[in-house]
Every structure is written in C-alpha cells, then in structure tokens.
Amino acid sequence: MTQHFTKSQIEEFRQCFHLYADNGFVHNDSQLRYIMRSLGYTPTVIETNKYLKSNGPQIDFAKFLDILHAEELKGDTLVEVIRAFKGLDSKNQGVIPAAELINLLSSFGEKMSKEEVLAVLKRMNVNDKVPIAKVDPKVYALLAHKFEQKNMQAFESNPLPPLLY
Numbered sequence: 001m002t003q004h005f006t007k008s009q010i011e012e013f014r015q016c017f018h019l020y021a022d023n024g025f026v027h028n029d030s031q032l033r034y035i036m037r038s039l040g041y042t043p044t045v046i047e048t049n050k051y052l053k054s055n056g057p058q059i060d061f062a063k064f065l066d067i068l069h070a071e072e073l074k075g076d077t078l079v080e081v082i083r084a085f086k087g088l089d090s091k092n093q094g095v096i097p098a099a100e101l102i103n104l105l106s107s108f109g110e111k112m113s114k115e116e117v118l119a120v121l122k123r124m125n126v127n128d129k130v131p132i133a134k135v136d137p138k139v140y141a142l143l144a145h146k147f148e149q150k151n152m153q154a155f156e157s158n159p160l161p162p163l164l165y
Contacts, residue, residue, distance in 0.1 A: 004065075004069045004072065005068075012039070013068060017035060017061050017064055020034060025060055026052075027058060029045065029048040029052050030048075032051060032064075036067075036068070036071065043071060044110055045110065051067045051070070055067065102117055
C-alpha cells in the first residue's frame, strides 16, 4: 500500500501508529479509531469493528496502511455531511430548523442519545427561544459520528467559533 501515499505521509502515519500501538500492533477497535482520528480520519465505530474483523485480531503497520487507503477511497466525510446539511437549508441561509436537526441527530446513522443532542444544541445556543441552528463546519465534523463520552466532555469545554458554511 505504500504506492498510495507519499514518503512523508507514510512517515507521519508510522510515527503516530507506533506512538499508540502496543508493541507495533493494534489490538482493538477503540485503539484503531484513536490512531486514525489522531491522523485526521473519521472512522465510525462500525467501520473500525469491520476493519478489525477483516484484518485479524492484531493489525500491524502494513495492514494499517491498507485501512488508511480504504478510508481515503471513502471520500471526505466532512464534505458529504456539509452537502447533507445544505440540502436541509431550504432558504440557503446557513440555518436549519432546530426540530429537524434534533430529529436527524437522534434518528439516523449512529443515533445520538438525548443527552448528546441536548449538549450539541446547548453548544450551538439553540433553545426554545432560538428555534434555528446556525451550523458551523466544525460542528459538522462533530456531528458526523457519535460522540464518545470523552469526546463529548472535550466538546463541551472547548469553544467553537461561530462560523457559517
């Protein structure tokens, strides 16, 4: 798989992989997800489970490169999510009705819990007096996958700039 990446990319991947992999191997899906997210990829829980099952119980660096190549072939998740949100913005104003956003977050893909949805809405300053969500591209990335508890705590404590798409 080295033909799919530059030498500098491979070196960056190698450093990150060996920083977090135990004895040169990834042993579980959360470890794989953590390494991939450290490199800027956005795999879901389901995808990392699939990668682990298809590549065996231990993933070495060569298999890891294969997985990263598969992720590259998927396309840009952030771009796909932005397109989806823009499709919900019928007036092309950079806003989405809060009720529609709540339904989307709690009903599709890796469904978010009520607490997770409320935390996202709180962070976006959406409440019963502000029924429309201005959606920031950085928020798109966070909404693209289900929050793990540690990610949710980090999300709540780190401010996001109020950018529109």
